[in-house]
Amino acid sequence: NTKITQSPRYLILGRANKSLECEQHLGHNAMYWYKQSAEKPPELMFLYNLKQLIRNETVPSRFIPECPDSSKLLLHISAVDPEDSAVYFCASSPGQPSNERLFFGHGTKLSVL
Amino acid sequence: GQQVQQSPASLVLQEGENAELQCNFSTSLNSMQWFYQRPGGSLVSLFYNPSGTKHSGRLTSTTVIKERRSSLHISSSQTTDSGTYLCALGTDSNYQLIWGSGTKLIIKP
Numbered sequence: 356n357t358k359i360t361q362s363p364r365y366l367i368l369g370r371a372n373k374s375l376e377c378e379q380h381l382g383h384n385a386m387y388w389y390k391q392s393a394e395k396p397p398e399l400m401f402l403y404n405l406k407q408l409i410r411n412e413t414v415p416s417r418f419i420p421e422c423p424d425s426s427k428l429l430l431h432i433s434a435v436d437p438e439d440s441a442v443y444f445c446a447s448s449p450g451q452p453s454n455e456r457l458f459f460g461h462g463t464k465l466s467v468l
Numbered sequence: 469g470q471q472v473q474q475s476p477a478s479l480v481l482q483e484g485e486n487a488e489l490q491c492n493f494s495t496s497l498n499s500m501q502w503f504y505q506r507p508g509g510s511l512v513s514l515f516y517n518p519s520g521t522k523h524s525g526r527l528t529s530t531t532v533i534k535e536r537r538s539s540l541h542i543s544s545s546q547t548t549d550s551g552t553y554l555c556a557l558g559t560d561s562n563y564q565l566i567w568g569s570g571t572k573l574i575i576k577p
Contacts (some may be wrong), residue, residue, distance in 0.1 A: 446511075
Protein backbone atom coordinates (compact mmCIF):
# COMPACT_ATOMS: atom_id res chain seq x y z
CA ASN A 356 0.00 0.00 0.00
CA THR A 357 1.77 3.12 -1.20
CA LYS A 358 -1.18 5.41 -0.57
CA ILE A 359 -0.48 5.68 3.14
CA THR A 360 3.20 6.15 3.79
CA GLN A 361 4.86 5.98 7.18
CA SER A 362 8.37 6.77 8.29
CA PRO A 363 10.56 5.49 9.65
CA ARG A 364 9.92 1.75 9.08
CA TYR A 365 12.07 0.70 12.03
CA LEU A 366 13.08 2.61 15.12
CA ILE A 367 15.33 1.58 17.96
CA LEU A 368 15.38 3.92 20.91
CA GLY A 369 16.78 4.30 24.34
CA ARG A 370 15.09 6.93 26.45
CA ALA A 371 15.02 9.40 23.62
CA ASN A 372 12.48 11.56 21.86
CA LYS A 373 11.34 10.79 18.35
CA SER A 374 8.53 11.52 15.94
CA LEU A 375 6.70 9.14 13.63
CA GLU A 376 5.31 10.51 10.40
CA CYS A 377 2.41 9.52 8.19
CA GLU A 378 0.96 10.89 5.00
CA GLN A 379 -2.12 9.68 3.15
CA HIS A 380 -2.81 10.31 -0.53
CA LEU A 381 -6.42 9.13 -0.48
CA GLY A 382 -8.19 12.40 0.29
CA HIS A 383 -9.60 10.95 3.49
CA ASN A 384 -11.01 13.09 6.31
CA ALA A 385 -10.19 10.83 9.26
CA MET A 386 -6.71 9.70 10.31
CA TYR A 387 -5.70 7.39 13.13
CA TRP A 388 -2.76 6.14 15.13
CA TYR A 389 -2.98 2.52 16.24
CA LYS A 390 -0.60 0.51 18.43
CA GLN A 391 -0.28 -3.22 17.85
CA SER A 392 1.59 -5.42 20.30
CA ALA A 393 2.60 -8.95 19.33
CA GLU A 394 -0.25 -11.40 18.67
CA LYS A 395 -2.94 -8.83 19.53
CA PRO A 396 -5.44 -6.77 17.55
CA PRO A 397 -4.54 -3.11 17.03
CA GLU A 398 -5.55 -0.60 19.71
CA LEU A 399 -6.69 2.89 18.81
CA MET A 400 -4.50 5.62 20.30
CA PHE A 401 -5.67 8.80 18.58
CA LEU A 402 -8.15 9.81 15.93
CA TYR A 403 -8.39 13.02 13.96
CA ASN A 404 -11.73 13.52 12.23
CA LEU A 405 -11.77 16.64 10.06
CA LYS A 406 -8.73 17.68 12.11
CA GLN A 407 -10.61 17.39 15.42
CA LEU A 408 -8.69 15.23 17.89
CA ILE A 409 -10.29 12.35 19.78
CA ARG A 410 -7.93 10.57 22.14
CA ASN A 411 -7.99 7.23 23.89
CA GLU A 412 -7.69 8.30 27.53
CA THR A 413 -5.57 5.25 28.40
CA VAL A 414 -2.67 6.43 26.19
CA PRO A 415 0.27 7.75 28.27
CA SER A 416 0.92 11.49 28.07
CA ARG A 417 4.38 10.90 26.56
CA PHE A 418 2.58 10.28 23.26
CA ILE A 419 1.49 13.52 21.58
CA PRO A 420 -0.24 13.54 18.20
CA GLU A 421 -0.18 16.35 15.69
CA CYS A 422 -2.16 16.86 12.49
CA PRO A 423 -0.48 19.67 10.52
CA ASP A 424 -2.91 19.29 7.62
CA SER A 425 -5.64 16.92 6.50
CA SER A 426 -3.23 14.50 4.82
CA LYS A 427 -0.44 14.37 7.43
CA LEU A 428 -0.20 12.89 10.88
CA LEU A 429 2.65 12.93 13.37
CA LEU A 430 3.18 11.06 16.62
CA HIS A 431 5.70 12.61 18.99
CA ILE A 432 7.09 10.24 21.60
CA SER A 433 9.15 11.47 24.55
CA ALA A 434 11.10 9.34 27.04
CA VAL A 435 9.97 5.99 25.68
CA ASP A 436 9.30 3.09 28.01
CA PRO A 437 10.00 -0.61 27.25
CA GLU A 438 6.23 -1.21 27.21
CA ASP A 439 6.07 1.08 24.16
CA SER A 440 7.81 -1.55 22.01
CA ALA A 441 5.21 -2.37 19.36
CA VAL A 442 4.25 -1.61 15.78
CA TYR A 443 2.58 1.76 15.29
CA PHE A 444 0.19 1.96 12.38
CA CYS A 445 -1.24 5.02 10.76
CA ALA A 446 -4.66 4.54 9.16
CA SER A 447 -7.26 6.61 7.39
CA SER A 448 -10.91 6.43 6.37
CA PRO A 449 -13.05 8.58 4.07
CA GLY A 450 -15.39 9.90 6.73
CA GLN A 451 -17.03 9.20 10.04
CA PRO A 452 -15.06 6.73 12.12
CA SER A 453 -16.70 3.34 12.73
CA ASN A 454 -18.86 3.79 9.64
CA GLU A 455 -16.22 3.82 6.95
CA ARG A 456 -13.69 1.43 5.48
CA LEU A 457 -10.31 1.67 7.17
CA PHE A 458 -6.96 1.57 5.36
CA PHE A 459 -3.62 1.05 7.08
CA GLY A 460 -0.06 2.13 6.36
CA HIS A 461 2.80 -0.35 6.57
CA GLY A 462 3.65 0.57 10.18
CA THR A 463 6.67 1.66 12.19
CA LYS A 464 8.23 -1.02 14.36
CA LEU A 465 9.49 0.57 17.56
CA SER A 466 11.98 -1.32 19.70
CA VAL A 467 12.87 0.23 23.05
CA LEU A 468 16.20 -0.78 24.52
CA GLY B 469 -18.39 -10.10 28.16
CA GLN B 470 -16.65 -9.85 24.83
CA GLN B 471 -18.68 -7.99 22.23
CA VAL B 472 -16.95 -9.63 19.28
CA GLN B 473 -15.86 -13.26 19.21
CA GLN B 474 -13.89 -14.79 16.38
CA SER B 475 -13.65 -18.49 15.70
CA PRO B 476 -11.75 -20.62 15.32
CA ALA B 477 -8.69 -19.14 17.03
CA SER B 478 -6.51 -21.15 14.65
CA LEU B 479 -7.10 -23.31 11.60
CA VAL B 480 -4.75 -25.63 9.71
CA LEU B 481 -5.78 -26.80 6.24
CA GLN B 482 -4.28 -28.47 3.22
CA GLU B 483 -3.88 -26.38 0.09
CA GLY B 484 -7.04 -26.56 -1.98
CA GLU B 485 -9.41 -26.92 0.97
CA ASN B 486 -11.99 -24.26 1.80
CA ALA B 487 -11.80 -22.14 4.95
CA GLU B 488 -14.71 -20.72 6.91
CA LEU B 489 -13.98 -18.04 9.51
CA GLN B 490 -16.64 -16.66 11.84
CA CYS B 491 -17.18 -13.45 13.72
CA ASN B 492 -20.10 -13.28 16.20
CA PHE B 493 -21.13 -10.07 17.87
CA SER B 494 -23.39 -9.23 20.80
CA THR B 495 -24.00 -5.53 20.11
CA SER B 496 -25.76 -3.54 17.42
CA LEU B 497 -23.72 -2.98 14.30
CA ASN B 498 -23.04 -0.05 12.00
CA SER B 499 -20.24 -1.66 10.06
CA MET B 500 -18.28 -4.87 9.75
CA GLN B 501 -14.81 -5.08 8.27
CA TRP B 502 -12.43 -7.95 7.60
CA PHE B 503 -8.65 -7.57 7.52
CA TYR B 504 -5.74 -9.83 6.65
CA GLN B 505 -2.32 -9.63 8.25
CA ARG B 506 0.83 -11.55 7.39
CA PRO B 507 3.39 -11.95 10.26
CA GLY B 508 5.33 -8.70 10.47
CA GLY B 509 3.03 -7.12 7.89
CA SER B 510 0.39 -4.46 7.74
CA LEU B 511 -3.37 -4.89 7.97
CA VAL B 512 -4.91 -5.28 4.54
CA SER B 513 -8.56 -4.37 4.12
CA LEU B 514 -10.44 -7.31 2.62
CA PHE B 515 -14.08 -6.31 2.98
CA TYR B 516 -16.25 -3.52 4.28
CA ASN B 517 -19.53 -5.41 4.62
CA PRO B 518 -22.20 -4.12 7.04
CA SER B 519 -24.81 -6.49 5.61
CA GLY B 520 -25.33 -9.04 2.86
CA THR B 521 -22.78 -10.88 0.78
CA LYS B 522 -19.74 -9.55 -1.05
CA HIS B 523 -17.24 -11.35 -3.26
CA SER B 524 -13.63 -10.68 -4.10
CA GLY B 525 -11.88 -13.39 -6.09
CA ARG B 526 -11.78 -16.52 -3.93
CA LEU B 527 -13.04 -14.62 -0.88
CA THR B 528 -16.66 -14.18 0.17
CA SER B 529 -17.92 -12.19 3.13
CA THR B 530 -21.47 -12.63 4.48
CA THR B 531 -22.93 -10.51 7.27
CA VAL B 532 -26.34 -11.43 8.72
CA ILE B 533 -27.35 -8.70 11.15
CA LYS B 534 -30.40 -10.58 12.57
CA GLU B 535 -28.16 -13.50 13.50
CA ARG B 536 -25.37 -11.22 14.71
CA ARG B 537 -22.69 -12.92 12.70
CA SER B 538 -20.30 -12.29 9.85
CA SER B 539 -18.30 -14.94 8.02
CA LEU B 540 -15.33 -15.00 5.68
CA HIS B 541 -15.11 -17.89 3.25
CA ILE B 542 -11.91 -18.69 1.38
CA SER B 543 -12.32 -21.18 -1.42
CA SER B 544 -9.54 -23.33 -2.86
CA SER B 545 -7.04 -22.10 -0.28
CA GLN B 546 -3.43 -21.40 -1.23
CA THR B 547 -0.29 -21.31 0.90
CA THR B 548 -0.19 -17.55 0.38
CA ASP B 549 -3.51 -17.25 2.26
CA SER B 550 -1.69 -18.12 5.48
CA GLY B 551 -1.80 -15.37 8.06
CA THR B 552 -4.15 -13.82 10.60
CA TYR B 553 -7.66 -12.71 9.72
CA LEU B 554 -9.31 -10.07 11.90
CA CYS B 555 -12.87 -8.79 11.97
CA ALA B 556 -13.75 -5.36 13.33
CA LEU B 557 -17.18 -4.04 14.27
CA GLY B 558 -18.30 -0.43 14.18
CA THR B 559 -21.18 0.74 16.36
CA ASP B 560 -23.20 3.93 16.83
CA SER B 561 -22.24 4.30 20.47
CA ASN B 562 -18.49 4.41 20.05
CA TYR B 563 -16.11 5.96 17.52
CA GLN B 564 -13.75 3.03 18.05
CA LEU B 565 -13.88 -0.22 16.15
CA ILE B 566 -14.34 -3.32 18.30
CA TRP B 567 -11.83 -5.92 17.15
CA GLY B 568 -12.03 -9.67 17.22
CA SER B 569 -9.02 -11.55 18.54
CA GLY B 570 -8.25 -13.00 15.11
CA THR B 571 -8.06 -16.38 13.39
CA LYS B 572 -4.58 -17.67 12.60
CA LEU B 573 -4.82 -19.60 9.33
CA ILE B 574 -2.09 -21.98 8.17
CA ILE B 575 -2.34 -23.52 4.72
CA LYS B 576 -0.01 -26.47 4.20
CA PRO B 577 1.30 -27.35 0.72
